[in-house]
Amino acid sequence: MAISVKDVAVAAGVSVGTVSNVLNRPDKVSADTVARVQAAIADLGFVRNDAARQLRAGRSRSIGLVVLDVGNPFFTDVARGAENRAAESGLAVLLGNSDENVEREGTYLDLFEEQRVLGVLVTPVGDVADRLTRLRLRGTPTVLVDRQTDDLNFSSVAVDDVAGGRLAASHLIEGGRSRLAFVGGPASIRQVGDRLQGARAAVAEHPGVSLEVIDTESLSVLQGRVAGEGIRARPAAERPDAVFAANDLLAMGVLQALNMQGDVHVPRDVALIGYDDIAFASAAVVPLSSIRQPSVLIGYTALDLLLREADGGPGFAHEHIVFDPELVVRDSTRS
Amino acid sequence: MAISVKDVAVAAGVSVGTVSNVLNRPDKVSADTVARVQAAIADLGFVRNDAARQLRAGRSRSIGLVVLDVGNPFFTDVARGAENRAAESGLAVLLGNSDENVEREGTYLDLFEEQRVLGVLVTPVGDVADRLTRLRLRGTPTVLVDRQTDDLNFSSVAVDDVAGGRLAASHLIEGGRSRLAFVGGPASIRQVGDRLQGARAAVAEHPGVSLEVIDTESLSVLQGRVAGEGIRARPAAERPDAVFAANDLLAMGVLQALNMQGDVHVPRDVALIGYDDIAFASAAVVPLSSIRQPSVLIGYTALDLLLREADGGPGFAHEHIVFDPELVVRDSTRS
DNA sequence: ATTCCGGACTGAATCGTTTCACAATGTAAA
DNA sequence: TTTACATTGTGAAACGATTCAGTCCGGAAT
Secondary structure, eight states, rough: OOHHHHHHHHHHHHHHHHHHHHHHHGSOOHHHHHHHHHHHHHHHTTTOOHHHHHHHSOOOOOEEEEEEESHHHHHHHHHHHHHHHHHHOOEEEEEOTTTTTTHHHHHHHHHHTTTTTTTTOOOOOOHHHHHHHHHHTTTEEEEEEEEOOTTTTTTEEEEEEHHHHHHHHHHHHHTTOOOOOOOOOTTSSSSHHHHHHHHHHHHHHHHTTTEEEOOOOSSHHHHHHHHHHHHHHOOOGGSSSEEESSSSHHHHHHHHHHHTTTSEEEEEEOEESOOOOSSGGBBBBOOOOOEOHHHHHHHHHHHHHHHHHHHHHTOHHHHOEEEEEEEEEEEEOOO | OOOOHHHHHHHHOOOHHHHHHHHOOOGSHHHHHHHHHHHHHHHHTTTOOOOHHHHSSSSSSEEEEESSSSTSSSHHHHHHHHHHHHHHHEEEEEEEEEEEHHHHHHHHHHHHHHTTTTTTEEESSSSSSHHHHHHHHHTTTTEEOOOOOOOTTSSSEEEOHHHHHHHHHHHHHHHTOOOOEEEETTTTTTTHHHHHHHHHHHHTTTTTTTEEEEESSSSSHHHHHHHHHHHHHHHGGGGGGEEEEHHHHHHHHHHHHHHHHHSOTTTTTOOOEEOOOOOOGGGGGOBEEEEEOOHHHHHHHHHHHHHHHHHTTTTTOEEEEEEEEEEEGGGGGOO
């Protein structure tokens, strides 16, 4: 049914080896043979079978990327950065969405390994060290994205989330707030823990400032709204006067819950800061202060590192690249 | 280097055929043989080589999805819907981002064809009928997403964008506005054209109402901002009193440009409505009225249709599924 | 005239899985 | 006892592109 190199070879009156050469090393073939073969290819509508090619080559020409949430613009930006770098080397990026779910994460890692991808970029949900170590030992290089790690066996590209958390909390405190709340979860996600840790550090330096933790099930707008409703339902005296949300999606949910009802007002009653500085943050009901991460650059750098690691072989020295976060002040923290 | 079925067979003391059976039809193999083989698999860390499997099978177990813009939450929702349906059948979705660029679209279609995907879901950039016809003839079924077509050779899943455009414009007119502007482009994207056409139809029914078209280069927040700046710079008398943006991203850009400077106010001076009703629309500076599309359902349905078409063979009767859009009124059109 | 060389091309072997016709064994029915 | 039949397992062929040792040939060097 399908057209193979063999059919092309017959049609062009050459051997299959020559067809392959035309495809991969046209300079090794005389000009008119190239022309004849290409004519045959066009005639028959031949399309290379990537599976056969991969089988022979032993490796595919794509990279797997597993993100926590495709619905989060931060991750689509990371993906965009990775895709840009991949395109430069003629590679494809396969995007998998774990939805903060360990099982789905595993499914994608399995799939990518069966596909013999060149390497894997992961923003891990939980503790996947074991999983990834096995992957690496079997020959699939791995780079952790948006996650610092002390594990010397992996390379990583991340933003200093502890510093980011500190930046956010300090900003709130400097704005005169003293009853802070951290909205985020689950704690198993490292980013969440790190940002909280940074906030705690900042709070610890300021006597009289308290920090309450409001746990969420995931990092979504919906969960933010739930947390926000909880805050709004409290008597004024027990409400925090500032909220640091673990990401912008949560922050926007909190904002919706608080501001749309009119009784509690951001920033008058509650100052609010998010994390990631997604494009929509500046367009929110109350433009949202946030901690900016260089998302596209993170993706680009991670893939670049992955490719270097894939070339370097197993003896490659793992690198840990850390970017600095940046405070972006908007109305939501201006009183 | 890599472990193959052969190695597993030797380790378990069985033939390769039996290993394959354990993998694919364990009920055809005695219980203790299954156990022995699985132990060997675990021992050796065997991972199926998908390329070889595909080569033999002739088709892969994944579906290609090409969207106009991964940065647009509408499309990530569509992707999510498709992924859900795919997961039900144990298939994977490969996501490609054309960024409204014909060339990139072509690159992804080529890639997917070389991968021998089960089928392709496309939100086409321009006129890709030729391209897709060839694909289909060579055996890769295709479903157009978010695009109605009169072409009887393709199935499609879409929303009635003409109706949506009419809905949006009618709403603005009923709110007392009479100098409408449509912000959107490029016109080569069918959604844009359809929505405009619907708006034109609504305007035509109301004497005294005018419709101006402000063209944009793409459907992004940035382009919306550019269009908004243009509107703001005009003398008040020449400004439209209502804007219908071809999607929410544009609308949010327009909103930023108009409202953040303070002199022109939405909705007082300019009413504004978008399209897609992305999650962020309700959280905008001024909560955005919009035309809602059932995005997740569109993706789910499209993939479902694709699978039916793939099963049905080339003789399958193409279907055209059209969903109805829904008006969502928020502050941006309330005067 | 002979040798040597390089360019152009050939075709069999290879990658790892699945499939399928077939063999071997045991068990029930005739 | 023979026949029939199911169960379990075997191993070679096939999928399609790439690679590589080797053939062929015309021309340059000796």
